[in-house]
Every structure is written in structure tokens, then in C-alpha cells.
Amino acid sequence: ITGAVIILIVLPYSLCYHPESAFVLVLLGPLLAALLAWVAGLLGKIAADSASGGRYLPDWPGFEALREECIPSFLRIAAAAALYLAPAGIAFAQDARGPCIIACVLGLALFPMAVLAAVMQQSLLAVNPVTVVRAIARVPLDYGLMIGVLFVLFMGMWYCTLCLHAIPFLGRALSILASLFYAVVAMRIIGVSPGEVVALHFDCR
Secondary structure: OOOHHHHHHHHHHHOOOOOOHEEEEEHHHHHHHHHHHHHHHHHHHHHHHHHHHOOOOOOOOOOOHHHHHHHHHHHHHHHHHHHOOOOOHHHHHHHHHHHHHHHHHHHHHHHHHHHHHHHOOOOHHHHHHHHHHHHHHHHHHHHHHHHHHHHHHHHHHHEEEEHHHHHOOOOHHHHHHHHHHHHHHHHHHHHHHHHHHHHHHHHOO
């Protein structure tokens, strides 16, 4: 059922997509927003369950959990992205190459732990730099290795999506699904690698 819902939303979007398409914006926009929140709920559960020692991926959150679980999880991930990734985008838009590189490196290095902190503490305030840096300081080697693994996986996903995007008709849908698969794997890695030690840090804070 979950796979069918995703395909029924992503496929029409990919086939009808146009930057100025009112059809996509009006009819599919709310569905895509709900799907994004739903996926964020799953990603948050994956990271939290993995950090707590879960051996298997959790089930998709039910539709009834959209307001209580999925939307808060989406807001936490969005807050982490706004705090750690948005500065690089702003610097890039202003053509500030040096600050852009610095912001990009720092943002990408801190963002995974910010997401983990937010989903573990279930609080927007957990994405603050003090909490994130303290958590990283407890597992510096494991966290550095995890960042390297995520970077390699990201480059593979980026190349894969470029190849899939070139496929006629279904390319956009396949690239979106490939990105979703990468996000699931990345959250699992974030939770398993430093997550169990960091979970103890948050529990004992």
C-alpha cells in the first residue's frame, strides 16, 4: 500500500512537471507536501530506532500519525537544514566563493548530527550548535568515518540520479525514488554509527 501511494503521487508529478505548471502546483502540491512530511516521519523513526539499538527498519507511520508524528519530524529536519545548509546556499547565491566553501563544509559536517539530535530529543532546540558539537565530541572518530561513508554514498546517488533522469518519461520519478532510497540508507547509517553512544549522551543529559 505504501509503495502504491508513493508511486501514485510521484509518477503524475514527474510526468506533468513543469516549472510554471499551475496543474502541478494546485493539484499535486498538497499531496507532495503531505508525502514529504510522511517521508520525514519515516526518516526520523529510522534514525531514532537505529540509535536506540533497533535491528530492523521501522514500519511506515500510518496516515493518522501525519499530524502528531510526521509533521513535527519534518519541522525538525527542516530546522536543521535551515541552520546548517541554508548559509551555504545564501553564500552561493551571493557569489561568495570562500564563505560558500566554508559554510558548505561545516554545514554538511554538522547536519547529520543535528538531525540525529533533533529526532532523539524530539525538539527543535536540539539542533543548536552547542548540543551538536558536544554530541560529536563524544564520538569523533566514528562520526568522521560516518561522514566519509555518507559522502561516498551521496556521490554514488548523485551519479545514479543523473543517469536515471535521462530516461524518457519515467526518469524524474525514478530519480526521486532513488533519492528516497539514499535518504533511508543515510538515516540508518546516521543512527547506527554514532547513534547508540550519542543516544546515551542524550538520555543522560
